Amino acid sequence: MKFSYVNHTQIHFGQGQIQAIAQAIPADSKVLVIYGGGSIKRNGVYDQVAEALKEHQWTEFSGVEPNPTKETMDKAVALIKEQDLDFILAVGGGSVIDGSKFAAAAAKYEGDSWDIMTGVHQVAEAVPLGVVLTLPATGSESNPAAVVTKAATHDKLPFFADAVQPKFAVLDPDVMKTLPERQLVNGIVDAWVHICEQYLTSPAGAMVQDGYAEALLKNLRVLGGKFDQRDNDEWRANLMWTANQALNGLIGAGVSQDWATHMIGHELTALYGVDHARSLAIVQPSLLRNQMNFKQAKLEQLGRNVFGLSGDDVAEQTIVEMELFYHSLQVATQLTEHQTDKASAIDAIIDQLESHGMVELGENQAITLKESREILEMAVAD
Incomplete structure (x- = not known):
């Protein structure tokens, strides 16, 4: 087949690379750090992220579950809109990253966020996002795909949009030590x-x-x-x-x-x-x-x-x-x-x-x- 291929996610791979986010995120960005159940606070990743973002203005949203739900991520979208946040840093595995992609797209849309998953809304813009990967599995850290669940109806669907492909991803194998x-x-x-x-x-x-x-x-x-x-x-x-x-x-x-x-x-x-x-x-x-x-x-x-x-x-x-x-x-x-x-x-x-x-x-x-x-x-x- 004919094909066009580009992967524009910059990878920062190796031990100690979490510090790279200090330069990877524009200094004037208002950052939302999205993470899951709090394991990053027990394994030292949260502290490394906080240190790297010490010159940035940032806030956080936690509680993204395995198989992220529309219901949870809609709360993150509300926070983005309320505080006019303009960069997302997803710190987690595939679920956190996928949920963050959904939030990044939904924050630029005024309708029902589930329209993204059903194709009613075609995503053309999104809040830019970066990733600190904590669980190697999905590859979501450097692709334009995400899967989200609507808990109310047990619907689990994928969406694809170039606009939600991460700008960068930090892959530090040390974060796997406590998995x-x-x-x-x-x-x-x-x-x-x-x-x-x-x-x-x-x-x-x-x-x-x-x-x-x-x-x-x-x-x-x-x-x-x-x-x-x-x-x-x-x-x-x-x-x-x-x-x-x-x-x-x-x-x-x-x-x-x-x-x-x-x-x-x-x-x-x-x-x-x-x-x-x-x-x-x-x-x-x-x-x-x-x-x-x-x-x-x-x-x-x-x-x-x-x-x-x-x-x-x-x-x-x-x-x-x-x-x-x-x-x-x-x-x-x-x-x-x-x-x-x-x-x-x-x-x-x-x-x-x-x-x-x-x-x-x-x-x-x-x-x-x-x-x-x-x-x-x-x-x-x-």
Whole structure:
């Protein structure tokens, strides 16, 4: 395919780089620091941010939850408008960053903020924002995408707008030292599926994109295999950079992309509170098997080049190896969190997909509600 590629987010990578925000944010900016539940006050990140902003005028907004909600972020929007704040600094992982992107766009819009998610409002301007990344996983720190939930209706939707791509991102691996094991595992899985959504599609002869994607997948296999060595500067730095590169636009340039695993996974999170990364691990293997006619060539390529497989039925072997990889990290590949019987859970998920217009998913638009139901039949535990 033809493509135009640019990534205008400036990355400040390495230990001690939080101080770089002092110069990265214009001196005359009125800054809103947005963060989550307060862990940054326990691990020293908040103090480093405060020191870096000592010459700036700033205030803060906390309480952004995992899977940020419209309801919470509307409060941040009100604060931005009330105090005429003109720069946002998101300090957190993907949820804080996504919520901050939503607030940045909504602060420049006078209508209902949810219009951004439904496409009623096309975002053309936003409050500029920067990021201090605390959890490597989503790549949201250097891309124009965000996912937000409307808690009142259990709707979880994505939006994309160049205007909300961060101006800069600080990636200091030291901030990972106090992360819970579960969050580190989620980061590995999330990055893995991000790569697969851009790689496991149709062969395009894209040697750079394929080769780079395979290198990133190999990194994640190594990091997962050495999870017991995670309290290590090199391990942390490699996960943080790999997760960033998984979704900064490069490996997806000029090739078809899928994202059906994400769209179905979002419904598991919205309905049953499944961690985002774990929802992907639940959906992906069943989806790949369902779409084998389209995925076989790239599955075989992945199996040969990443897992070192050979012989017969390499595509199916590759899916099995992916499941074993998730299981080695204690991540399930079937949904067990549904509170009702299997049939009712599947019906609920299908209803949500239909209400959100997710009726033709995948790189070939071949995953209709029929295929989604077949995928869920395999992915939902009895």
